[in-house]
Amino acid sequence: MIISFDLDDTLIPGIRRFPTEPGNLWHRLFSKEKIRAGTIRLMKVLRQNDYNVCVYTTSYRSPFYVRKLFFSYGITIDRVINKRIHDKVLGARGGQISKYPPAFDIDIHVDDAPGVGIEGERHHFNTIIIAENDPDWEATILNRLGLSENVVKQH
Ligand SMILES: [Mg+2]
Numbered sequence: 001m002i003i004s005f006d007l008d009d010t011l012i013p014g015i016r017r018f019p020t021e022p023g024n025l026w027h028r029l030f031s032k033e034k035i036r037a038g039t040i041r042l043m044k045v046l047r048q049n050d051y052n053v054c055v056y057t058t059s060y061r062s063p064f065y066v067r068k069l070f071f072s073y074g075i076t077i078d079r080v081i082n083k084r085i086h087d088k089v090l091g092a093r094g095g096q097i098s099k100y101p102p103a104f105d106i107d108i109h110v111d112d113a114p115g116v117g118i119e120g121e122r123h124h125f126n127t128i129i130i131a132e133n134d135p136d137w138e139a140t141i142l143n144r145l146g147l148s149e150n151v152v153k154q155h
Contacts (some may be wrong), residue, residue, distance in 0.1 A: 003046060003145075004056040004081070004101055007066070007110040011036050016112065016132060027072040031065075033061060035073060044073045049147055054079040056088075058086070058098055071145040091110070099127050110141060 009016040012033055021031035022033035027034075046053055049107040053075055055066050070077045081104055085138060087094040089103050099116055100123060107125040109116070119129035128144045130137045 001050070001145075002052040002054060002078075002106045002107070003056060004054040004104070004106045004109045006062070006099075006109070006116070007055060007057040008059060009112040010110060010130060011039055011058070021073060021132070027069075030072045031069050033069060034068070038138045040073055040075060042141065043139075043141060045147060048074075049145075052078045054081065054104070054106060056081045056086075056099055056101060056106065074149075082155075091134050097123065108145070111115070 005011050008014040013020065019037035021037050021040055023034060038073055044054060048154060053076070053100055055070075057080075060083050061080075063082060063085075066080045067077050067080075080088075086099070089096070090154060093100070097119055098113075099109060099111070099119065101107075102121070102123075102125050106125075109120070110128045110130065111117070112130050112132070114129055117127045117129040119125075128141055130140060
């Protein structure tokens with residue numbers, strides 16, 4: 001299974017404010033941007049359940065930058081789709097839809113924007129929309145995926 005995550009206001013605070021993961025030295029040297037508290041644990045559970053993890057953002061952050069940002073927290077991102085890549089792959093259609101995960105073989109996309117959920121219904125792709133102020137956002141995602149933090153596979 002391939003899952004993708006939005007960045008702004010989903011994993012990185014922007015207009016929405018939420019607690020962030022404590023930064024380490026590597027992270028502080030690399031970037032001022034911080035990721036949402038709970039992301040490290042969530043990604044670990046997804047990995048242990050054989051998910052491929054992607055970032056799908058409508059920003060122009062470079063894939064190299066995004067990979068490094070997450071890697072500074074010990075998180076590996078398999079693929080980064082930014083606005084430039086979205087426009088290139090979708091061509092003329094790219095301007096009509098903010099995100100189209102099936103074009104990148106993504107099975108389910110996580111976002112804060114209700115509009116992306118509506119696009120998902122209209123264009124037949126799966127989304128998990130995190131409601132504003134959902135304190136259990138990781139549990140919301142894991143429940144939707146049929147995973148529980150307690151059934152992490154032992155290797
Ligand atoms: Mg967003």
